[in-house]
Amino acid sequence: MAFTSDLWRAIGAIWASILDHPFLQALTDGSLPRDSFRFYVVQDALYLREFARALSLAAARAPEDEWIIMFNEHAAGALRVERALHESFFKEFGLAPGEVAATPLAPTNLGYTSYLLAVAYGAPFHEAMAALLPCYWIYWEVGKHLERTGSPEPLYERWIGTYASDEFGAVVRAVLEATDRIAERLGPAERRAMTRHFVTTSRYEWMFWEMGYRRESWPL
Numbered sequence: 001m002a003f004t005s006d007l008w009r010a011i012g013a014i015w016a017s018i019l020d021h022p023f024l025q026a027l028t029d030g031s032l033p034r035d036s037f038r039f040y041v042v043q044d045a046l047y048l049r050e051f052a053r054a055l056s057l058a059a060a061r062a063p064e065d066e067w068i069i070m071f072n073e074h075a076a077g078a079l080r081v082e083r084a085l086h087e088s089f090f091k092e093f094g095l096a097p098g099e100v101a102a103t104p105l106a107p108t109n110l111g112y113t114s115y116l117l118a119v120a121y122g123a124p125f126h127e128a129m130a131a132l133l134p135c136y137w138i139y140w141e142v143g144k145h146l147e148r149t150g151s152p153e154p155l156y157e158r159w160i161g162t163y164a165s166d167e168f169g170a171v172v173r174a175v176l177e178a179t180d181r182i183a184e185r186l187g188p189a190e191r192r193a194m195t196r197h198f199v200t201t202s203r204y205e206w207m208f209w210e211m212g213y214r215r216e217s218w219p220l
Contacts, residue, residue: 003179003191003194004146004176005199006181006195007037007130007133007179008137009117010198011134011198011202013104014202014206015201016205018138018206019142019145021061021206021209022030022207023036023212024142024211025207027159027160028146028149028151028160029129029151029152029154030151030152030153032153032156034155036215037089037156037212038089038093041089041134041212042090042100042103043088043208046109047113047136047208048078049079050113050116050144051078051113051135051190052075052076052079053075053117053121054079054119054128054132055071055072055075055078055137056071056072056075056129057128058071058125058128059075060125061125063125063182066108070174070175070178070179071189082119085158085159085162087205088158089159090153094167101163106216106218107216108207108208108210108211109211112207112208115131115200115201115204116132116201119131119197120132123193125182126186126190126194127191127193127197127199129175129178129182130193130194130195131198131200132201133175134171134198134201134202134205135205136175137172137175138202138205139163139168140164140172141164142198143160143162143163143164144163146164147160147161147188166205
């Protein structure tokens with residue numbers, strides 16, 4: 001059985017909580033306040049900048065040439081393709097790029113990106129891969145799940161379509177395949193370390209929805 005199947009089982013309760021989160025429920029039925037979505041897409045754009053850095057750090061330590069290429073291409077894609085999506089949202093909200101870039105990271109966003117960068121910089125490549133994987137995989141699964149019903153709000157429907165797309169699915173499948181391939185070379189202790197990082201960043205994914213829903217700010 002593929003190691004990624006074990007990873008997914010390890011986050012069963014987290015995944016159920018993500019699907020039940022009021023942010024995604026309201027996104028689907030169209031009732032999510034636009035201010036909450038605006039807050040979320042700004043923070044997500046800031047997140048992707050740091051996610052791209054983590055991908056590049058992981059690529060530099062990858063043991064296979066194809067993985068060096070893949071993660072560097074994904075880093076570029078995070079800044080180009082998804083940024084284009086976010087910028088289309090920013091136009092809807094009348095936000096200038098400089099205004100977005102000057103926005104401070106919310107506490108959860110800073111915690112999540114700091115964790116990713118620390119693992120990508122200081123941990124073995126297989127651990128970095130596991131820490132990065134939920135951002136790919138959970139968004140794909142969320143997109144496919146929400147696509148079944150869609151959203152009456154065109155802005156939210158566009159967001160859902162991006163992550164449910166075949167193009168994004170192909171990207172995720174490539175990372176899943178790489179994760180299974182590297183796990184075959186590892187012992188139980190190394191796989192446990194991968195699982196620990198995967199579970200941790202999956203928790204951060206739930207926290208990111210919560211952050212957006214509450215429009216989280218610094219208390220002081």
